[in-house]
Amino acid sequence: MPVSEVKTKVVPNALLFTLLFAGQIASTMFLPGLPELAIELNVSRSLVQTMVPTYLAAFAISQLMIGPLSDKYGRKPIVLLGIIIFTLASFFCAIANDIQTLLFCRVAQATGACSTLVISRAIIRDTSDGLEAAKAMAILTIAMAVGPIIAPFLGGFLTSWYGWRAPFVFITLSGLVVMYFIIFKLKETLPKDRRDPPTLKTLVINYRALLMNREFTIYSLIVAFASGAMQAYVVSSPIIFMVVMGVSPELFGFFFMIMPSLFVLATFTSKKLMDYISIDTIIIIGGIMSISGGILQLSFGISEVQTPLPVLIAFAISNFGTGMLMSNCFYKALNSVKPEKAGTASALGGFIHFGWGAILTVALANIEQNSSFVFSVAQLITTSLAFITIILFTLIFKPK
Numbered sequence: 001m002p003v004s005e006v007k008t009k010v011v012p013n014a015l016l017f018t019l020l021f022a023g024q025i026a027s028t029m030f031l032p033g034l035p036e037l038a039i040e041l042n043v044s045r046s047l048v049q050t051m052v053p054t055y056l057a058a059f060a061i062s063q064l065m066i067g068p069l070s071d072k073y074g075r076k077p078i079v080l081l082g083i084i085i086f087t088l089a090s091f092f093c094a095i096a097n098d099i100q101t102l103l104f105c106r107v108a109q110a111t112g113a114c115s116t117l118v119i120s121r122a123i124i125r126d127t128s129d130g131l132e133a134a135k136a137m138a139i140l141t142i143a144m145a146v147g148p149i150i151a152p153f154l155g156g157f158l159t160s161w162y163g164w165r166a167p168f169v170f171i172t173l174s175g176l177v178v179m180y181f182i183i184f185k186l187k188e189t190l191p192k193d194r195r196d197p198p199t200l201k202t203l204v205i206n207y208r209a210l211l212m213n214r215e216f217t218i219y220s221l222i223v224a225f226a227s228g229a230m231q232a233y234v235v236s237s238p239i240i241f242m243v244v245m246g247v248s249p250e251l252f253g254f255f256f257m258i259m260p261s262l263f264v265l266a267t268f269t270s271k272k273l274m275d276y277i278s279i280d281t282i283i284i285i286g287g288i289m290s291i292s293g294g295i296l297q298l299s300f301g302i303s304e305v306q307t308p309l310p311v312l313i314a315f316a317i318s319n320f321g322t323g324m325l326m327s328n329c330f331y332k333a334l335n336s337v338k339p340e341k342a343g344t345a346s347a348l349g350g351f352i353h354f355g356w357g358a359i360l361t362v363a364l365a366n367i368e369q370n371s372s373f374v375f376s377v378a379q380l381i382t383t384s385l386a387f388i389t390i391i392l393f394t395l396i397f398k399p400k
Helices: 003-010 013-028 031-040 045-049 051-073 075-094 099-127 130-162 166-184 200-212 214-244 249-273 279-302 308-334 339-365 373-396
Strands: none
Touching (some): 013 130, 045 214, 075 166, 099 130, 099 308, 099 339, 130 166, 130 308, 214 249, 214 279, 214 308, 249 279, 249 308, 279 308
Protein backbone atom coordinates (compact mmCIF):
# COMPACT_ATOMS: atom_id res chain seq x y z
CA MET A 1 0.00 0.00 0.00
CA PRO A 2 1.37 3.45 -0.85
CA VAL A 3 2.57 5.50 2.04
CA SER A 4 0.09 8.29 1.40
CA GLU A 5 -2.82 5.84 1.62
CA VAL A 6 -1.60 4.64 5.01
CA LYS A 7 -1.40 8.19 6.21
CA THR A 8 -4.97 8.99 5.14
CA LYS A 9 -6.40 5.87 6.74
CA VAL A 10 -4.39 5.78 9.93
CA VAL A 11 -3.94 9.37 11.03
CA PRO A 12 -6.54 11.92 9.90
CA ASN A 13 -5.39 15.53 10.15
CA ALA A 14 -8.15 16.23 12.68
CA LEU A 15 -6.64 13.65 15.01
CA LEU A 16 -3.22 15.28 14.80
CA PHE A 17 -4.90 18.59 15.66
CA THR A 18 -6.51 16.95 18.68
CA LEU A 19 -3.25 15.39 19.86
CA LEU A 20 -1.50 18.75 19.90
CA PHE A 21 -4.29 20.92 21.25
CA ALA A 22 -3.98 20.44 25.01
CA GLY A 23 -0.19 20.74 25.07
CA GLN A 24 -0.26 23.91 23.01
CA ILE A 25 -2.85 25.72 25.15
CA ALA A 26 -0.87 24.82 28.28
CA SER A 27 2.09 26.87 27.09
CA THR A 28 0.21 30.20 27.00
CA MET A 29 -3.27 30.05 28.58
CA PHE A 30 -1.99 31.04 32.04
CA LEU A 31 -0.17 34.18 30.83
CA PRO A 32 -3.00 36.70 31.54
CA GLY A 33 -2.94 35.55 35.17
CA LEU A 34 0.78 36.13 35.80
CA PRO A 35 0.43 39.50 37.59
CA GLU A 36 -2.39 38.17 39.83
CA LEU A 37 -0.47 34.95 40.45
CA ALA A 38 2.58 36.89 41.65
CA ILE A 39 0.44 38.85 44.12
CA GLU A 40 -1.47 35.83 45.49
CA LEU A 41 1.64 33.68 45.97
CA ASN A 42 3.63 36.68 47.25
CA VAL A 43 6.54 36.28 44.84
CA SER A 44 8.32 38.58 42.40
CA ARG A 45 7.20 39.00 38.80
CA SER A 46 10.56 37.73 37.56
CA LEU A 47 10.12 34.49 39.53
CA VAL A 48 6.63 34.01 38.10
CA GLN A 49 8.02 34.63 34.61
CA THR A 50 10.28 31.60 35.05
CA MET A 51 7.18 29.45 34.54
CA VAL A 52 7.81 29.96 30.81
CA PRO A 53 11.49 28.89 30.59
CA THR A 54 10.85 26.10 33.11
CA TYR A 55 8.20 24.67 30.79
CA LEU A 56 10.41 25.10 27.71
CA ALA A 57 13.46 23.51 29.35
CA ALA A 58 11.47 20.49 30.53
CA PHE A 59 9.82 20.26 27.12
CA ALA A 60 13.24 20.27 25.42
CA ILE A 61 14.95 17.72 27.67
CA SER A 62 12.00 15.30 27.84
CA GLN A 63 11.98 14.93 24.08
CA LEU A 64 15.38 13.25 24.19
CA MET A 65 13.75 10.37 26.08
CA ILE A 66 10.29 10.32 24.51
CA GLY A 67 11.44 10.10 20.89
CA PRO A 68 13.64 7.01 21.36
CA LEU A 69 11.03 5.38 23.63
CA SER A 70 8.46 5.73 20.85
CA ASP A 71 10.92 4.13 18.42
CA LYS A 72 11.19 1.19 20.84
CA TYR A 73 7.63 0.72 22.13
CA GLY A 74 5.55 2.37 19.41
CA ARG A 75 3.85 5.74 19.13
CA LYS A 76 0.51 5.09 20.86
CA PRO A 77 1.60 3.79 24.30
CA ILE A 78 4.13 6.58 24.77
CA VAL A 79 1.78 9.42 23.79
CA LEU A 80 -0.92 7.91 26.04
CA LEU A 81 1.45 7.84 29.01
CA GLY A 82 2.45 11.41 28.19
CA ILE A 83 -1.10 12.74 28.17
CA ILE A 84 -1.85 11.01 31.49
CA ILE A 85 1.16 12.74 33.08
CA PHE A 86 0.13 16.04 31.47
CA THR A 87 -3.45 15.87 32.75
CA LEU A 88 -2.46 15.01 36.33
CA ALA A 89 0.19 17.75 36.38
CA SER A 90 -2.32 20.32 35.07
CA PHE A 91 -4.72 19.43 37.90
CA PHE A 92 -1.99 19.89 40.52
CA CYS A 93 -1.03 23.25 38.93
CA ALA A 94 -4.63 24.35 39.51
CA ILE A 95 -4.49 23.56 43.25
CA ALA A 96 -0.88 24.64 43.95
CA ASN A 97 -0.42 27.03 46.88
CA ASP A 98 3.23 27.96 46.43
CA ILE A 99 5.52 28.76 43.53
CA GLN A 100 7.80 25.76 44.12
CA THR A 101 4.91 23.29 43.70
CA LEU A 102 3.67 25.19 40.68
CA LEU A 103 7.08 25.11 38.97
CA PHE A 104 7.48 21.40 39.70
CA CYS A 105 4.06 20.69 38.22
CA ARG A 106 4.94 22.79 35.15
CA VAL A 107 7.95 20.53 34.61
CA ALA A 108 5.69 17.44 34.74
CA GLN A 109 3.12 19.17 32.53
CA ALA A 110 5.74 19.94 29.88
CA THR A 111 7.11 16.40 30.05
CA GLY A 112 3.70 15.01 29.18
CA ALA A 113 2.86 17.68 26.62
CA CYS A 114 6.01 17.20 24.59
CA SER A 115 5.01 13.59 23.81
CA THR A 116 2.16 14.89 21.64
CA LEU A 117 4.49 17.05 19.56
CA VAL A 118 7.32 14.54 19.17
CA ILE A 119 5.03 11.67 18.28
CA SER A 120 2.83 13.70 15.91
CA ARG A 121 5.92 14.56 13.86
CA ALA A 122 7.10 10.96 14.00
CA ILE A 123 3.67 9.74 12.84
CA ILE A 124 3.92 11.96 9.77
CA ARG A 125 7.35 10.54 9.01
CA ASP A 126 5.98 7.00 9.54
CA THR A 127 3.12 7.44 7.13
CA SER A 128 4.09 9.93 4.41
CA ASP A 129 6.99 11.07 2.27
CA GLY A 130 8.03 13.73 -0.23
CA LEU A 131 5.69 16.64 -0.94
CA GLU A 132 2.87 14.91 0.95
CA ALA A 133 5.02 14.88 4.08
CA ALA A 134 5.88 18.56 3.62
CA LYS A 135 2.19 19.47 3.33
CA ALA A 136 1.29 17.28 6.31
CA MET A 137 4.00 19.02 8.34
CA ALA A 138 2.48 22.37 7.33
CA ILE A 139 -0.88 21.20 8.67
CA LEU A 140 0.82 20.08 11.87
CA THR A 141 2.47 23.49 12.22
CA ILE A 142 -0.92 25.16 11.81
CA ALA A 143 -2.23 22.85 14.54
CA MET A 144 0.62 24.02 16.79
CA ALA A 145 -0.72 27.57 16.47
CA VAL A 146 -4.42 26.84 17.03
CA GLY A 147 -3.98 26.38 20.78
CA PRO A 148 -2.03 29.63 21.27
CA ILE A 149 -4.68 31.48 19.20
CA ILE A 150 -7.44 30.42 21.57
CA ALA A 151 -5.56 30.04 24.83
CA PRO A 152 -4.57 33.57 25.96
CA PHE A 153 -7.87 35.06 24.76
CA LEU A 154 -9.91 32.47 26.66
CA GLY A 155 -7.40 32.56 29.52
CA GLY A 156 -7.88 36.32 29.86
CA PHE A 157 -11.61 35.93 30.44
CA LEU A 158 -11.23 32.89 32.70
CA THR A 159 -8.69 34.81 34.80
CA SER A 160 -10.93 37.89 35.04
CA TRP A 161 -13.97 35.82 35.99
CA TYR A 162 -12.53 33.09 38.22
CA GLY A 163 -8.87 33.90 38.94
CA TRP A 164 -5.52 32.57 37.74
CA ARG A 165 -6.31 28.93 38.64
CA ALA A 166 -9.20 28.66 36.16
CA PRO A 167 -7.02 28.25 33.03
CA PHE A 168 -5.30 25.24 34.61
CA VAL A 169 -8.70 23.65 35.30
CA PHE A 170 -9.62 24.14 31.65
CA ILE A 171 -6.30 22.58 30.56
CA THR A 172 -6.99 19.56 32.80
CA LEU A 173 -10.37 19.01 31.14
CA SER A 174 -8.76 19.37 27.69
CA GLY A 175 -6.22 16.71 28.65
CA LEU A 176 -9.05 14.29 29.48
CA VAL A 177 -10.63 14.89 26.07
CA VAL A 178 -7.34 14.25 24.27
CA MET A 179 -6.84 11.11 26.37
CA TYR A 180 -10.17 9.76 25.08
CA PHE A 181 -9.14 10.29 21.45
CA ILE A 182 -5.77 8.62 21.97
CA ILE A 183 -7.34 5.55 23.58
CA PHE A 184 -10.19 5.06 21.12
CA LYS A 185 -9.16 6.76 17.86
CA LEU A 186 -5.38 6.65 17.44
CA LYS A 187 -3.91 3.63 15.65
CA GLU A 188 -0.30 2.53 15.95
CA THR A 189 1.80 3.73 12.98
CA LEU A 190 5.09 1.99 13.77
CA PRO A 191 4.72 -1.80 13.38
CA LYS A 192 6.85 -4.03 15.60
CA ASP A 193 8.94 -5.22 12.67
CA ARG A 194 10.02 -1.63 11.95
CA ARG A 195 10.95 -0.75 15.52
CA ASP A 196 14.58 -0.16 16.37
CA PRO A 197 14.96 -0.29 20.18
CA PRO A 198 18.20 1.57 21.03
CA THR A 199 20.55 0.83 23.91
CA LEU A 200 22.04 3.81 25.74
CA LYS A 201 25.22 3.40 23.69
CA THR A 202 23.22 3.21 20.47
CA LEU A 203 21.22 6.25 21.52
CA VAL A 204 24.37 8.31 22.00
CA ILE A 205 25.64 7.11 18.63
CA ASN A 206 22.30 7.97 16.98
CA TYR A 207 22.25 11.48 18.43
CA ARG A 208 25.84 12.03 17.40
CA ALA A 209 25.04 10.82 13.88
CA LEU A 210 22.06 13.17 13.70
CA LEU A 211 24.17 16.14 14.81
CA MET A 212 26.71 15.20 12.13
CA ASN A 213 23.87 15.16 9.60
CA ARG A 214 24.43 18.64 8.24
CA GLU A 215 20.99 19.07 6.70
CA PHE A 216 19.16 17.93 9.84
CA THR A 217 21.20 20.20 12.14
CA ILE A 218 21.01 23.29 9.90
CA TYR A 219 17.24 23.20 9.48
CA SER A 220 16.72 22.41 13.18
CA LEU A 221 18.78 25.48 14.10
CA ILE A 222 16.78 27.68 11.73
CA VAL A 223 13.57 26.53 13.45
CA ALA A 224 15.08 27.23 16.89
CA PHE A 225 16.33 30.73 16.06
CA ALA A 226 13.25 31.85 14.11
CA SER A 227 10.79 30.58 16.73
CA GLY A 228 12.89 32.16 19.48
CA ALA A 229 11.13 35.45 18.73
CA MET A 230 7.81 33.92 19.77
CA GLN A 231 9.30 32.51 22.97
CA ALA A 232 10.71 35.94 23.79
CA TYR A 233 7.26 37.44 23.13
CA VAL A 234 5.58 34.88 25.40
CA VAL A 235 7.75 35.75 28.41
CA SER A 236 7.95 39.52 27.82
CA SER A 237 4.50 40.49 26.54
CA PRO A 238 2.57 40.10 29.86
CA ILE A 239 4.95 42.58 31.50
CA ILE A 240 5.18 44.99 28.55
CA PHE A 241 1.44 45.14 27.89
CA MET A 242 -0.27 44.55 31.26
CA VAL A 243 2.26 46.04 33.70
CA VAL A 244 4.10 48.74 31.72
CA MET A 245 1.28 49.77 29.35
CA GLY A 246 -1.69 49.01 31.63
CA VAL A 247 -3.58 46.68 29.27
CA SER A 248 -6.37 44.53 30.82
CA PRO A 249 -6.08 40.70 30.85
CA GLU A 250 -8.94 40.41 28.34
CA LEU A 251 -7.35 42.85 25.90
CA PHE A 252 -3.96 41.21 26.39
CA GLY A 253 -5.53 37.88 25.43
CA PHE A 254 -6.88 39.48 22.26
CA PHE A 255 -3.46 40.95 21.40
CA PHE A 256 -1.83 37.59 21.93
CA MET A 257 -4.45 35.84 19.79
CA ILE A 258 -3.49 37.93 16.76
CA MET A 259 0.03 36.51 16.47
CA PRO A 260 -0.72 32.78 16.17
CA SER A 261 -3.51 33.71 13.72
CA LEU A 262 -0.93 35.39 11.49
CA PHE A 263 1.34 32.36 11.96
CA VAL A 264 -1.45 30.08 10.69
CA LEU A 265 -2.03 32.38 7.70
CA ALA A 266 1.69 32.37 6.90
CA THR A 267 1.92 28.58 7.14
CA PHE A 268 -1.13 28.19 4.91
CA THR A 269 0.43 30.64 2.43
CA SER A 270 3.66 28.65 2.51
CA LYS A 271 1.73 25.44 1.82
CA LYS A 272 0.13 27.00 -1.27
CA LEU A 273 3.45 28.41 -2.52
CA MET A 274 4.99 24.90 -2.59
CA ASP A 275 3.22 24.32 -5.92
CA TYR A 276 5.03 27.27 -7.51
CA ILE A 277 8.45 27.83 -5.90
CA SER A 278 11.05 25.71 -4.11
CA ILE A 279 10.92 25.05 -0.38
CA ASP A 280 14.31 26.72 0.14
CA THR A 281 13.02 29.87 -1.59
CA ILE A 282 10.05 29.97 0.79
CA ILE A 283 12.46 29.59 3.72
CA ILE A 284 14.59 32.51 2.46
CA ILE A 285 11.49 34.73 2.12
CA GLY A 286 10.49 33.82 5.67
CA GLY A 287 13.97 34.64 6.96
CA ILE A 288 13.92 38.08 5.32
CA MET A 289 10.56 38.90 6.90
CA SER A 290 11.70 37.59 10.27
CA ILE A 291 14.80 39.80 10.51
CA SER A 292 12.92 42.81 9.07
CA GLY A 293 10.49 42.66 11.99
CA GLY A 294 13.42 42.42 14.40
CA ILE A 295 15.06 45.55 12.97
CA LEU A 296 11.79 47.48 13.15
CA GLN A 297 11.18 46.29 16.73
CA LEU A 298 14.59 47.56 17.82
CA SER A 299 13.84 51.01 16.40
CA PHE A 300 10.62 51.10 18.45
CA GLY A 301 12.46 49.81 21.52
CA ILE A 302 15.10 52.53 21.30
CA SER A 303 12.37 55.19 21.04
CA GLU A 304 10.61 53.59 24.09
CA VAL A 305 7.12 53.45 22.60
CA GLN A 306 4.34 53.60 25.19
CA THR A 307 1.50 52.01 23.23
CA PRO A 308 1.02 48.38 22.12
CA LEU A 309 0.46 48.94 18.38
CA PRO A 310 4.10 49.49 17.27
CA VAL A 311 5.28 46.47 19.27
CA LEU A 312 2.52 44.34 17.77
CA ILE A 313 3.24 45.44 14.19
CA ALA A 314 6.98 44.75 14.39
CA PHE A 315 6.47 41.36 15.99
CA ALA A 316 3.73 40.46 13.51
CA ILE A 317 6.20 40.85 10.63
CA SER A 318 8.73 38.51 12.27
CA ASN A 319 5.98 36.07 13.24
CA PHE A 320 4.65 35.88 9.69
CA GLY A 321 8.16 35.13 8.46
CA THR A 322 8.52 32.34 11.03
CA GLY A 323 5.24 30.84 9.85
CA MET A 324 6.54 30.85 6.27
CA LEU A 325 9.67 28.88 7.08
CA MET A 326 8.95 26.73 10.12
CA SER A 327 7.00 23.77 8.69
CA ASN A 328 9.36 23.64 5.70
CA CYS A 329 12.39 23.42 7.98
CA PHE A 330 10.68 20.68 10.02
CA TYR A 331 10.10 18.75 6.81
CA LYS A 332 13.65 19.25 5.48
CA ALA A 333 15.14 18.16 8.80
CA LEU A 334 13.05 15.01 9.24
CA ASN A 335 13.18 14.07 5.57
CA SER A 336 16.96 13.75 5.88
CA VAL A 337 16.63 10.71 8.20
CA LYS A 338 15.20 7.19 7.84
CA PRO A 339 11.57 6.67 8.98
CA GLU A 340 12.59 4.23 11.75
CA LYS A 341 14.73 7.01 13.27
CA ALA A 342 11.93 9.60 13.04
CA GLY A 343 11.14 9.54 16.77
CA THR A 344 14.77 10.07 17.74
CA ALA A 345 15.22 12.78 15.09
CA SER A 346 12.01 14.54 16.12
CA ALA A 347 13.20 14.46 19.74
CA LEU A 348 16.62 15.95 19.00
CA GLY A 349 15.11 18.57 16.71
CA GLY A 350 12.65 19.52 19.44
CA PHE A 351 15.45 19.66 22.00
CA ILE A 352 17.34 22.15 19.82
CA HIS A 353 14.15 24.13 19.17
CA PHE A 354 12.89 24.42 22.74
CA GLY A 355 16.36 24.42 24.27
CA TRP A 356 17.17 27.70 22.55
CA GLY A 357 13.78 29.05 23.62
CA ALA A 358 14.55 28.12 27.24
CA ILE A 359 17.94 29.85 27.15
CA LEU A 360 16.45 33.00 25.66
CA THR A 361 13.49 33.19 28.05
CA VAL A 362 15.61 32.52 31.15
CA ALA A 363 17.72 35.52 30.18
CA LEU A 364 14.65 37.69 29.65
CA ALA A 365 12.99 36.56 32.90
CA ASN A 366 16.05 37.75 34.84
CA ILE A 367 16.17 41.22 33.29
CA GLU A 368 13.82 43.91 34.58
CA GLN A 369 11.65 45.20 31.75
CA ASN A 370 10.30 48.74 32.01
CA SER A 371 9.76 49.20 28.26
CA SER A 372 9.85 47.12 25.08
CA PHE A 373 13.60 47.71 24.59
CA VAL A 374 14.89 44.48 26.17
CA PHE A 375 12.39 42.43 24.20
CA SER A 376 13.32 44.25 20.98
CA VAL A 377 17.00 43.33 21.44
CA ALA A 378 16.06 39.68 22.02
CA GLN A 379 13.82 39.63 18.94
CA LEU A 380 16.53 41.08 16.72
CA ILE A 381 19.26 38.75 18.04
CA THR A 382 17.28 35.56 17.49
CA THR A 383 15.86 36.54 14.08
CA SER A 384 19.34 37.64 12.95
CA LEU A 385 20.74 34.23 13.89
CA ALA A 386 17.97 32.57 11.86
CA PHE A 387 18.62 34.79 8.83
CA ILE A 388 22.40 34.31 8.94
CA THR A 389 21.96 30.52 9.18
CA ILE A 390 19.57 30.55 6.21
CA ILE A 391 21.88 32.62 4.02
CA LEU A 392 25.02 30.68 4.92
CA PHE A 393 23.62 27.20 4.53
CA THR A 394 20.86 27.45 1.90
CA LEU A 395 22.74 29.79 -0.45
CA ILE A 396 26.49 29.97 0.22
CA PHE A 397 27.26 26.54 1.73
CA LYS A 398 24.15 24.67 0.57
CA PRO A 399 24.16 20.94 1.51
CA LYS A 400 24.61 18.73 -1.54
